[in-house]
Amino acid sequence: MEPRIGVYVCHCGSNIAGTVECAEVSKYAQSLPGVKVARDYKFMCSDPGQEMIKKDIREMGLNRVVVASCSPTMHEPTFRRACQDAGLNPYFFEMANIREHCSWVTEDHKDATEKAKALVSAAAYRVYYHQPLEKREVEINPNTLIVGGGIAGIQAALKIADSGHKVFLVEREPSIGGHMAQLDKTFPTLDCSACILTPKMTLVGSHPNITLLTYSEVEQVGGYVGNFHVKVRKKARYIDWNKCTGCGRCTEICPTKVPNLFEEKLGERRAVYKHFAQAVPNRVVIDAETCRHIQGLKQGKDLCRLCQKGIEKKGIVGCETGAIDFNQKDEIVELEVGAIIVATGFNLFDASRIYQYGYGRYDNVLTSLEFERMINSAGPTGGHVKLKNGNEPEAIALIHCVGSRDEKYHAYCSRVCCMYSMKFAHLLKEHTHAAVYEFYIDIRSFGKGYEEFYNRMLNEGTVFIRGKPAEITDVAEKPEEKGKLVVQFEDTLAGKQRRIPVDMVILGCGLEPQVDTNDVGRMFNISRSADGFFLEKHPKLDPVATMTDGIFIAGCCQSPKDIPDTVAQASAAAAEALSLIDRGKVEVEAATAVIDAKLCSGCRLCESVCPYTAITFDTAKKVCQVNAALCKGCGACVGGCTADAISLNHYTNEQILAQMEGALA
Amino acid sequence: MNTFIDEVKATPGGENVLACIQCGMCSGSCPMANQMEYAPRQLIAMIRADLKDEVLSSNSMWYCLSCYLCTARCPKGVKPTDLAHALESLATQQGYRTRGNNNPEMYRAFVGSIKSNGRVHEFGMMMKYYLSTNPFAALKVAAVGLQMFIHSRLPLKATKVKNRGDIPAIIKKFKEVRSK
Numbered sequence: 049m050e051p052r053i054g055v056y057v058c059h060c061g062s063n064i065a066g067t068v069e070c071a072e073v074s075k076y077a078q079s080l081p082g083v084k085v086a087r088d089y090k091f092m093c094s095d096p097g098q099e100m101i102k103k104d105i106r107e108m109g110l111n112r113v114v115v116a117s118c119s120p121t122m123h124e125p126t127f128r129r130a131c132q133d134a135g136l137n138p139y140f141f142e143m144a145n146i147r148e149h150c151s152w153v154t155e156d157h158k159d160a161t162e163k164a165k166a167l168v169s170a171a172a173y174r175v176y177y178h179q180p181l182e183k184r185e186v187e188i189n190p191n192t193l194i195v196g197g198g199i200a201g202i203q204a205a206l207k208i209a210d211s212g213h214k215v216f217l218v219e220r221e222p223s224i225g226g227h228m229a230q231l232d233k234t235f236p237t238l239d240c241s242a243c244i245l246t247p248k249m250t251l252v253g254s255h256p257n258i259t260l261l262t263y264s265e266v267e268q269v270g271g272y273v274g275n276f277h278v279k280v281r282k283k284a285r286y287i288d289w290n291k292c293t294g295c296g297r298c299t300e301i302c303p304t305k306v307p308n309l310f311e312e313k314l315g316e317r318r319a320v321y322k323h324f325a326q327a328v329p330n331r332v333v334i335d336a337e338t339c340r341h342i343q344g345l346k347q348g349k350d351l352c353r354l355c356q357k358g359i360e361k362k363g364i365v366g367c368e369t370g371a372i373d374f375n376q377k378d379e380i381v382e383l384e385v386g387a388i389i390v391a392t393g394f395n396l397f398d399a400s401r402i403y404q405y406g407y408g409r410y411d412n413v414l415t416s417l418e419f420e421r422m423i424n425s426a427g428p429t430g431g432h433v434k435l436k437n438g439n440e441p442e443a444i445a446l447i448h449c450v451g452s453r454d455e456k457y458h459a460y461c462s463r464v465c466c467m468y469s470m471k472f473a474h475l476l477k478e479h480t481h482a483a484v485y486e487f488y489i490d491i492r493s494f495g496k497g498y499e500e501f502y503n504r505m506l507n508e509g510t511v512f513i514r515g516k517p518a519e520i521t522d523v524a525e526k527p528e529e530k531g532k533l534v535v536q537f538e539d540t541l542a543g544k545q546r547r548i549p550v551d552m553v554i555l556g557c558g559l560e561p562q563v564d565t566n567d568v569g570r571m572f573n574i575s576r577s578a579d580g581f582f583l584e585k586h587p588k589l590d591p592v593a594t595m596t597d598g599i600f601i602a603g604c605c606q607s608p609k610d611i612p613d614t615v616a617q618a619s620a621a622a623a624e625a626l627s628l629i630d631r632g633k634v635e636v637e638a639a640t641a642v643i644d645a646k647l648c649s650g651c652r653l654c655e656s657v658c659p660y661t662a663i664t665f666d667t668a669k670k671v672c673q674v675n676a677a678l679c680k681g682c683g684a685c686v687g688g689c690t691a692d693a694i695s696l697n698h699y700t701n702e703q704i705l706a707q708m709e710g711a712l713a
Numbered sequence: 714m715n716t717f718i719d720e721v722k723a724t725p726g727g728e729n730v731l732a733c734i735q736c737g738m739c740s741g742s743c744p745m746a747n748q749m750e751y752a753p754r755q756l757i758a759m760i761r762a763d764l765k766d767e768v769l770s771s772n773s774m775w776y777c778l779s780c781y782l783c784t785a786r787c788p789k790g791v792k793p794t795d796l797a798h799a800l801e802s803l804a805t806q807q808g809y810r811t812r813g814n815n816n817p818e819m820y821r822a823f824v825g826s827i828k829s830n831g832r833v834h835e836f837g838m839m840m841k842y843y844l845s846t847n848p849f850a851a852l853k854v855a856a857v858g859l860q861m862f863i864h865s866r867l868p869l870k871a872t873k874v875k876n877r878g879d880i881p882a883i884i885k886k887f888k889e890v891r892s893k
Contacts, residue, residue: 454788516736516788518737518741519742540735545747
């Protein structure tokens with residue numbers, strides 16, 4: 049059947065037509081081999097645009113279609129569907145991207161038009177050789193993997209588990225809870241964070257549909273939407289969690305004290321420890337890095353083991369359930385899931401990067417998370433606001449936008465610092481008699497009940513000063529500044545440079561991407577936006593999906609957000625995962641590799657390079673075969689084959705060479 | 714050019730004036746803020762309010778010490794130090810005077826000395842400066858000048874560089890580049 053090609057050039061309003069001469073491109077397309085009709089139209093993706101294609105297929109007997117418009121990730125499915133509706137195999141369609149590749153990248157009309165012509169020509173030459181292909185359907189595994197056990201992961205896990213589907217929840221720390229477990233009260237309602245979080249944690253711990261893998265990290269992700277294979281490393285905890293009752297006796301005996309990271313190093317924990325009092329699961333772990341016995345074993349010495357043996361002289365017995373097991377090793381757990389939700393959270397900005405604020409140099413300059421632990425009645429000071437010397441502060445400065453809204457650190461607004469700083473002001477008024485100064489640039493109280501909270505703080509007597517402090521110093525210029533921390537700033541509303549002596553400074557540190565975001569992104573194939581956070585598929589209309597089908601994101605790994613937004617997004621991610629799982633089947637690309645058995649030498653190189661284990665070796669015929677259900681059409685085997693025996697459907701040599709020829713025509 | 718903002722933006726150093734979020738980091742850091750009529754942040758607000766006469770006849774930019782603390786700390790990359798020099802340049806070019814401020818005369822004497830000698834001749838430069846401002850003020854520094862003269866640090870005759878004829882070409886090129 050002789051190819052009869054139709055070419056359609058889209059204006060995309062003025063997005064393309066503003067730079068590319070669409071009529072000229074369409075006129076040029078008419079001269080290309082096999083092209084029977086070429087048209088340009090304002091919006092090809094609109095109903096009338098699609099109708100135009102369908103009509104031409106029916107009336108002019110077109111059997112190939114090229115649309116020159118936006119990116120295939122945007123509208124390839126739309127136009128393939130239009131072809132299919134008109135009775136044409138959707139793989140007889142080819143797209144030329146003249147928006148992202150032409151009009152959006154230059155203002156030069158001539159250059160843009162020339163390039164558009166070349167791309168249209170390439171597409172027309174290519175489509176000439178297209179073959180009809182059939183899409184295949186594969187079953188979707190109904191299980192979901194959730195990575196990250198903060199409030200986002202917890203919420204998503206509960207939603208999915210409650211619907212009757214199985215969830216694997218992987219958390220790096222020994223307990224779920226995330227940053228929310230560290231917070232004291234939550235704005236603007238001032239609910240106690242633990243009081244609203246721990247019931248959810250307990251539900252996760254006891255839910256029959258949730259398999260909790262704490263103190264574990266995902267190591268490898270393979271497969272594709274509906275059929276992911278995941279390897280999880282369960283780190284050795286040196287405790288048999290089936291025997292441990294979480295009584296905590298061992299944590300009292302252990303003689304090794306180390307800074308407690310959960311308490312932001314304001315307190316200490318032992319080498320054997322429980323993450324925090326309400327930990328779920330309620331179990332202890334031994335920190336191998338600091339445990340005397342485990343470190344001793346490396347040098348062949350049998351040290352300590354007091355947690356196991358107890359201290360005989362004092363009549364203290366060790367672990368009574370015999371749960372301590374120094375021989376435990378890391379374990380690899382393999383999971384099969386259909387959908388993945390990544391909810392890996394955030395990292396707090398490192399305030400020592402801003403030298404002039406003195407964090408790390410002055411004793412009483414704290415980060416926001418440190419203060420959360422200090423003000424918490426379960427925290428290291430029992431909820432007492434104390435200076436390093438034990439005294440109660442008389443004046444306290446709260447500084448907003450530390451590391452946020454600053455080109456040198458993070459250009460974005462972290463969205464929570466205004467509100468949590470005002471919450472601190474309230475807690476300080478409640479717990480101390482100190483004067484509280486709040487230094488802000490703009491108060492961003494955008495959420496439900498937030499502006500009301502701001503009004504309440506104004507009336508409670510917190511002094512709001514508009515101005516970003518220039519520096520914190522201990523150099524006194526006046527007698528009343530002696531022994532104090534002095535905040536120097538411009539009161540921008542009064543137009544005066546001023547200095548206020550205080551005893552304590554709390555830095556409203558911003559939120560930034562986790563340190564290992566790059567590795568995690570690569571593992572799950574999620575891109576990052578300019579700010580470093582994970583990139584959603586569409587900022588407005590697809591906020592929890594990613595460019596990888598079947599992988600969703602929720603919470604602060606996507607952008608800084610408060611608890612209400614995190615919970616809403618996590619629920620949305622759960623809905624997306626469920627909507628996928630409940631479809632039962634998913635269509636996969638027909639563009640798969642095929643091996644020509646006549647040419648295959650049986651060297652098995654393709655088998656070793658295939659990332660989807662889609663290639664198997666037929667021992668009887670001594671040739672390799674592709675399992676089309678597993679093949680993702682990545683093309684690795686095609687490049688690897690030394691005998692040129694493998695070709696990729698829809699990306700054949702013939703098609704690609706024609707495309708190049710067209711581009712250069 | 715329609716507004717003062719456009720004028721400032723078109724002057725080298727004034728390009729980023731619209732990026733300011735008025736946080737006050739510059740004024741809070743400025744060691745001279747208390748001497749200035751308008752501290753840096755306020756000056757930027759006034760530029761954006763189109764208050765050209767008030768800005769260009771103020772003493773603010775002339776008090777800038779070029780310590781660059783504001784520029785180092787500004788969260789939006791406004792570069793207030795460069796902005797101050799841009800304002801000095803605009804004020805001088807357009808004949809704005811600030812009471813008690815002789816900096817333009819100092820700059821002219823300095824550049825004049827370089828134009829004719831290819832390097833600074835301190836004695837000639839200071840003579841020119843005091844003659845164009847207040848000749849009696851020279852008495853205040855006479856003692857220092859005398860000491861420098863005794864130690865051969867203040868030659869009366871200017872030493873000139875080789876190829877002095879190239880200097881006008883260099884200045885011409887600079888003006889060309891700057892006007893782009």
